[in-house]
Structures are given as C-alpha cells and as structure tokens.
Amino acid sequence: MDRRRIISLLDPEWTRMTGLMRQSLSSCVPLLDKTNCSIMDNMGKMLRPMLSLLMARACGKPDEDSIRFAAASEMLHNATLMHDDVTDGSLERRGRPSVMSLLGSGAAVLIGDFWLSKAVELISSSGNRDDVMKLFSKTLSDLAEGEILQMEKAGTADTSEEDYLRIIYCKTASLFEATCVLGAISAGGCPKYIDAARSYAANAGIAFQIKDDILDYAGDESLGKPVGVDVAEQKITLPLLEALKSSDRVEEVRGMIRDIRNHPDYCSEVRRFVYDNHGIEKAAVRLDGFISRAEEALVPLPASVEKDMLVELVRYNAFRRV
C-alpha cells in the first residue's frame, strides 16, 4: 500500500483533517498540550480517517462533516489505545514509550478521556444528522464492552468462535463501520451506498483484526512488533481456535491457557500446538473470506479511484507484515 499516494489523493481534505485534529486537541494546560502534540507527531497508519475520507469520496461529495468524522474516528482510536496501554501494562506504543510509561497510568487514563471528549465534541458539532451521534456512541460502548468481554474470557479460557468474532467486531470492526458509514452519510450517499459502506467496513475491520491475531503467531519480531503476546495474556484468537477444531487435545490446551500465568513455558507449547495443527493457514483462509466479502460489498458503488483504493487497502491487509 502506498500510503503517501492515498494521502496526496485525499488532499485537500486530509490536510484540513489533520489541522482540525491539532486545533481540537490544543489545550492551555501545558502538560496536556505537549503530550497531545507529541502523540500527533507519531500517529501511525491513520487507517480510520483514510477509510472515512475514501468512502466519503466514493459515495458522494465530502463536506465539513466528513472532515470532522474522519478526525473524530482517529481521535477516538487513540483514546482507546491510551486506555489499552493501561489495561495491558504496555510500555511502548508505535516504537516509542507509551503515555503510560512516560507519565503514569493516571495521566494515560485522563489524557485518553480528553481525546475521547474531543472526539465527542467534534461529532456533536456536526450538522443535525439524526443517527450520527447514536452510531458514534454505540461504537464507544462496543469498544469498552469488547475489551471487557475479552478480559473476562482470558481468565476462563473458554472463548468460543462466537465470542471471538463478537470481541473483534466490538474492539475493531465497530469503529471501522462507524467511520465508513459516517463518511458515506456526510457525503450525501444514498441508503444503498451507506449499506455498502457498512458491510465493507465491518468485514474489513474483522479482517484487519484477524490479520493482527495471525501476526501475533507468525509475525517477524525484527520489524518492531512483538509476537506471542496473546497467548501470554490468555487471549484465545482465531489461529488457536482453528487449531483446536481438528484436535483431540482441546481440554488439555485450554487447561494450559488457564494455568499459563504459573507456567510461562506453556506459551511456547501452545504456540507449537497452533503451528502443528495448521492454525495459521486455516485462519488465513478465514481471513480471505472476510476480505472477499469486503470487496463484494463495494460492488454497488460507482467506479472511482477511491473505490479502487478501498479494495487495495483491504487486500493489502492480507499481506502486511506489521
């Protein structure tokens, strides 16, 4: 994926979107302002505003609200990352010390709250489109509920495939969906286009998270992203679920996950079980299914370079290495 090409295509909206983010997040509290600037200087892929603005263009004509929704989705995403760092005790974020490790968990919670509040403020300053705030607040609660369900399931090691799909929908796909649907709505897309945006984004979001979960087993640590974190945190994801399907060692493996805090050596054993039972390959087949469904969902949209890029983005996801 050529990120620079997409961003330059998305101008002038992209530049206005990043400007709006900086403006919204400025504060006269020096500690907050400085931290916000330093986060914005190291923003990562910015996939959500990219999707939002591409979808807006693919469905109609972006307006001021398209800019707001794109900025708000990235701000909400970063708010949840700051809170996740507290939940997971993560000292690094995007290759640099996390807010939590620099300023403590209290500051990470509060600065996350500030980003979240500014996202809500941006959404609330949009034109009076009835369902916009409802959709956004549903995503807010999905994000929290998904993480809590994942936390609850981690201890008991009884995550079913249904639980897993629900968790990844809530923690990743729900915000993909909101950002694309809001993009489509703001650009004046017809109901058919809005449905297409919803279906594309839900499938792309699930695919994105499945790929993340595959990389946790099969990634290349030298590229900067640690592997093996999920098993160590007792998270049962698709590669393990797929490996368990054809196995007669289900109870034994689930028992190891439950007991992994006392037996760190179980980590490599569970990971070997996944490799031996082709969990990664089978998860990759499932991933392909979601990617295809995301692509198919775009069929109703008129041909455009932005539509092509939406296809490219979801395909690229299958091959990304970090």
Next chain:
Amino acid sequence: MDRRRIISLLDPEWTRMTGLMRQSLSSCVPLLDKTNCSIMDNMGKMLRPMLSLLMARACGKPDEDSIRFAAASEMLHNATLMHDDVTDGSLERRGRPSVMSLLGSGAAVLIGDFWLSKAVELISSSGNRDDVMKLFSKTLSDLAEGEILQMEKAGTADTSEEDYLRIIYCKTASLFEATCVLGAISAGGCPKYIDAARSYAANAGIAFQIKDDILDYAGDESLGKPVGVDVAEQKITLPLLEALKSSDRVEEVRGMIRDIRNHPDYCSEVRRFVYDNHGIEKAAVRLDGFISRAEEALVPLPASVEKDMLVELVRYNAFRRV
C-alpha cells in the same frame, strides 16, 4: 438535608430515572453486568440527578429528556470516579472496595469507559436540542482537563488561586452546571431561567468542592472519610491558599509540598501551618460567598417547593460533615 424527602418529592421522575440507568447499563457481558449492578446498589448521594430534576421542576415541566439528562449526569460522574480511583490509586469508594481494587486498574478504566459511553448514548437519544450535546461534551473535556491541570500543578507546588478555581470549576462545577442547565432546557425553561440555572449550579459546584477541600483538613475521620489526603498528594487547595496569603513563609511551605514525597512528616507540618494561619476559617468565609451567590441566582425563578429545596441543598453543603 432530608434526602428521602427530596427523592419522594421527585417521584415519579426519580423512579423512572433510576430504572433508565439500570436499563442503559445492563450488558450481556456477565462481568460487566454484575459490576454495574453492584455499583448501582451503592450509589452514594446522587446529588447530580437530584439537582437536575429539581431544577427541571423549578423551571417548567420535566419530560423524557429530563429523565435522560439526570441519569446521564450520574453515569458520567460515576465514570469519572472509576477513572479517578485509577489516577489516585484509591482502594475504597463509598466505604467499599473500589472497582480498581476488586478487578484491577484495566477493568476500572474500561468499565468507566462503558459508563461514559452509555451517558453519551442517553444524551444522544434526546430530542434534537442543538446545544445539548455540545454542553455535555464540553463538560467531558472540562473533567479531564481539570484533573490533568491538578496533576500537573501537584508536582510544582505553584498552584495559584486562579489555577485552583479553574481546577475545581472543571472537575466539579462544570458537571453541576451541565446537569442543571440540561434540566432547565428539557423542562422548557425560558432563557432567563436557563441563565439562573447556570449561575446557581456553577456557584453551588464550586461551593461543594471547597467544602470537600475544607473537610480534607477539618473532617471527622470516624465518619468514614479520610483526612489529610490532599497535602499528601501535593494538592494545594483553598485552606492552604488562604493560609499562605497572610504568611511570610510562602516559599518555605511551597518547598515542603514539593518535597513531601521524600518527607512524609511535612504533611502534619503543612496542616499545622494551615490551622495556625486560620486557613480553614478563611476558606469557610469564601465558601459562604459562593453559597450566597448560588442562592441569589435563583431569584428569577418562580416560588416552588423545588426552588426551596435547591436553596436547602446548597445551604446544607456548608454544614455537611462528610
């Protein structure tokens, strides 16, 4: 203050409001649902929905939105308390173990996020009243910004009176203001009544926080609320600011605050300084000023039992012992 009398006066709205809270906060994630129920079984004073519904009645005729706003303000308040417990490392809340101490800081952050998202959802399901969501999201960011400013000032011990008033406006009075203004708006109050609600609530909120800060110096620990926490956490509040005003030991005392983590014995020394320099009495005089301004603000409202209770509530605050 006879809490039961106010609640029984506020029925049927009160019962509908608590029912709506339970309904909004129900979840099919068992850990979340169980925790939410247990928080709701031990809700404390519930001052914010009380103010909101009293103000709605005092300004006009409460409707469905009045119920929603009252519930949302209490939910947002509880969300911030869960996050504050993480920030302050508080193991107790309302005499029971805090969510953080029971389930860890990660869960406290996420469950707080869930309560916050449900408050936003309730506000967003209100009728299309333009400024409602803007006011609510301003309060959201005030809450975070106030806490962060307080955190920043704690380390440097250079809190001015202006900083202090800004901190307590943001962390307490802003939500008082939102809850009363939303009550007045939802009941169809005219602009004059809405202004009265705003001024009453801002002054009452500041008075409430000043009283809290006085109790931290002069409270009775046997009633269940610990004292001396603020100085130990390097927070400079009004009793100390007032004591500093007439003193020639300003730099020495600020130096002790800066160094208090290495010298816990400075706590009692700073507290003695406050007593000796009549910081508590002087803060109480300031408190009376805010209470009077809150009362005066209500003058434009027509006579009603609810208006009398709003006066009673803000006066009671001067005498409360916890």
